[in-house]
Amino acid sequence: MASALQAVRGMNDVLPDEAQLWERFEDSARSVFTQYGYRNIRVPIVEPTALFVRGIGQYTDVVEHEMYTFEDKLNGESLTLRPEATAGIVRATIQHNLTYERPQRVWTAGPMFRHERPQKGRYRQFHQVDAEALGFAGPDVDAEQIVMLARLWKALGLSGIDLQINSIGNAEERLAHRRELIAHFEGNADVLDVDARRRLHTNPLRILDSKNPAMQPIIDAAPKLVDRIEDASRTHFEGLQTLLSEAGMRFAVNPRLVRGLDYYNRTVFEWVVTGDLLGAQGTVAGGGRYDGLFEVLGGKPNFACGFAIGVERMILLLAAQDAKGKTQCDAPIAYVVHDGAAAGQLARRVGEHLRDSGMAIVVNAGGGSFKSQMKRADASGARFALIIGDEEATAGTVAVKPLRAGGVQVAVPADELPARLSALAE
Ligand code: ATP
Ligand code: MG
Numbered sequence: 502m503a504s505a506l507q508a509v510r511g512m513n514d515v516l517p518d519e520a521q522l523w524e525r526f527e528d529s530a531r532s533v534f535t536q537y538g539y540r541n542i543r544v545p546i547v548e549p550t551a552l553f554v555r556g557i558g559q560y561t562d563v564v565e566h567e568m569y570t571f572e573d574k575l576n577g578e579s580l581t582l583r584p585e586a587t588a589g590i591v592r593a594t595i596q597h598n599l600t601y602e603r604p605q606r607v608w609t610a611g612p613m614f615r616h617e618r619p620q621k622g623r624y625r626q627f628h629q630v631d632a633e634a635l636g637f638a639g640p641d642v643d644a645e646q647i648v649m650l651a652r653l654w655k656a657l658g659l660s661g662i663d664l665q666i667n668s669i670g671n672a673e674e675r676l677a678h679r680r681e682l683i684a685h686f687e688g689n690a691d692v693l694d695v696d697a698r699r700r701l702h703t704n705p706l707r708i709l710d711s712k713n714p715a716m717q718p719i720i721d722a723a724p725k726l727v728d729r730i731e732d733a734s735r736t737h738f739e740g741l742q743t744l745l746s747e748a749g750m751r752f753a754v755n756p757r758l759v760r761g762l763d764y765y766n767r768t769v770f771e772w773v774v775t776g777d778l779l780g781a782q783g784t785v786a787g788g789g790r791y792d793g794l795f796e797v798l799g800g801k802p803n804f805a806c807g808f809a810i811g812v813e814r815m816i817l818l819l820a821a822q823d824a825k826g827k828t829q830c831d832a833p834i835a836y837v838v839h840d841g842a843a844a845g846q847l848a849r850r851v852g853e854h855l856r857d858s859g860m861a862i863v864v865n866a867g868g869g870s871f872k873s874q875m876k877r878a879d880a881s882g883a884r885f886a887l888i889i890g891d892e893e894a895t896a897g898t899v900a901v902k903p904l905r906a907g908g909v910q911v912a913v914p915a916d917e918l919p920a921r922l923s924a925l926a927e
Contacts, residue, residue: 511617511625513813521831522819526657526812527610530630533653534608537645539632542607544589550579555797556588556764560703567615582614586631587791587807588798594635595800604636604804610812622782622814633807639790640737643768643806644744650772650786650808651750659818662785664750666770667758668738669706670730672793675766679705681724689719706759712781725756737767760787764794768806778821779814786810832882833861834926835901838874843894851887851899851915858919879904884926887918901925 508514515523531541550570557564569582583589586609599605610630617623632649634642647664654662669675682705686693693701697708697716709720730738745752760769769789779785788808795803835855839848852864863881865874871890878886888900888910899918902910903925913921 509625511619513624513626517831519816519820522816523812525830526815526819527630529656530608530610530653530810533649533656534632536652537606537649539606539608542590542593542609543611544586544593544609546583546612547580548583548589548592550581552588552592552798553581553584556591556794557585558704558764560700562707563615567617569614569616584613584615585809586611586613586629587633587794587809590631590633590807591635591794591798591800591805594803595795595798600636600803604634606632606634606642608632620782622779622811622817624813628812629809630812631807631809633805635805636803637806638792638804639768639806640741640744643741643770643790644748646788646806646808647745647750647752647770648748650810654772657815657819659815659822661776662772662774662818664745664752664770664772665755665758666741666745666752666768667755668727668730668734668741668767669759669765669769669789670726670734671766674730674734675706675726678724678726678729681729682706682708685723686719692716692719709757709759720757726759727754727756734767741768760789764791764797765789766792770808774814774818779817782814784811785814785818831861832884833863834883835860835862835885835887835922836878836881836883836904837862837864837887837889838871838878839865839889840871840874841891841894844889844891847894847897847899847915848887848889851889851918854915855919855922858923860919860922885922 550568553568554564559565563584568584571580572578573580590607590609594600594605608631611628612626613629614626616625619625632646634646654660670678683701686697686701686705686708692715694711694713694716697711700707706726708716709723711720727738742752758769758771767790770787771784772786774783774785786808788806790806792802792804794805795801837848837852839845848864852862855862863883865877869877875886884903884905886902886904888902893899893912897915898912899915900910901913901922
């Protein structure tokens with residue numbers, strides 16, 4: 502026997518029992534986003550490597566360490582599996598002139614790829630649901646995205662997800678702050694770890710993100726970007742806070758909040774879950790403004806604000822908070838058990854007939870004894886077994902047997918099944 506193959510490390514199968522939660526999450530996201538006028542967009546999973554190097558930034562963890570990059574065997578072009586969706590969406594927007602006439606609200610969902618050390622809540626293929634408001638200067642649209650996410654958590658019945666916000670100003674403000682930051686860390690060079698020393702002159706903002714306990718005192722004492730931002734950025738940030746307060750949102754300003762991606766400016770936000778469940782992987786969604794990205798990717802200057810939700814982390818939350826955990830919500834209404842050639846014919850006809858009126862029906866396939874078919878009916882989660890033997894096939898009736906709640910088995914003429922079954926299922 503050949504040896505069984507395994508999935509690639511850090512890339513997960515989502516099996517049907519768990520996929521129910523995924524569908525519930527995706528359905529809720531789609532319907533909430535649609536309520537705010539966001540429209541679906543789909544972009545390729547593979548893009549030119551240059552898109553991410555330019556769009557995310559050379560000295561980020563993602564580009565330096567985490568990308569799945571390969572050469573197209575036919576023409577030698579360097580290609581990369583997308584580590585995030587924003588750069589591709591902005592490329593598509595520029596390429597198709599999407600924001601030419603008016604700004605756009607768009608969303609997408611799908612797999613992303615980063616070569617990280619797999620652990621709970623961190624994988625090499627993971628999924629994001631992503632929304633972008635393109636061509637809006639904000640802060641109204643920034644606040645609206647945050648309010649939209651709060652509505653999504655509510656729709657999913659999730660609580661305990663806390664909002665943190667910050668402003669990282671504009672490029673000049675960051676440059677001025679960067680000089681101060683480098684000076685500050687140079688003055689404490691003996692405390693810096695290897696990572697921090699490497700980042701000191703490439704991406705010193707990322708040092709603030711470090712989890713190294715030995716460095717916390719000098720990180721705490723570092724000059725804060727939010728204290729250095731000037732009038733326009735400050736007004737924007739204050740506007741955001743006013744809008745959030747008006748909407749009744751609770752938030753904390755976290756001056757240490759910076760995004761890993763270079764193209765962010767002004768608004769940054771994260772939704773964080775504290776506690777054991779997600780541990781260090783507590784950020785379930787992150788976003789902010791990236792007004793610089795259009796120009797970096799060769800487009801006309803444009804405003805943009807967006808966020809990404811980490812779907813695997815949401816699923817961990819949903820599974821933990823789901824009291825009904827094991828209820829199967831994709832179960833059919835009925836499972837059709839049949840024995841004999843005539844019964845099989847009637848079973849398939851009844852199945853199609855019921856599906857015409859919108860019901861989910863599983864017709865037994867692959868034969869089996871009456872007993873084993875009844876076992877499958879039960880395992881399917883169906884509320885009713887529809888039983889058809891020789892006798893029923895001759896009479897043109899079906900025995901309807903309730904499988905979950907009590908109730909007695911009744912014989913129903915096949916033609917009356919759609920009406921009778923939907924009455925019984927009420
Ligand atoms: P982290 O600090 O956790 O590495 P990040 O800053 O790299 O996050 P973003 O690029 O902002 O994350 O992605 C948005 C969201 O996608 C994260 O908040 C997280 O929920 C999710 N995410 C990011 N990387 C992974 C991964 N490797 N596996 C699972 N989910 C991820
Ligand atoms: Mg990361």
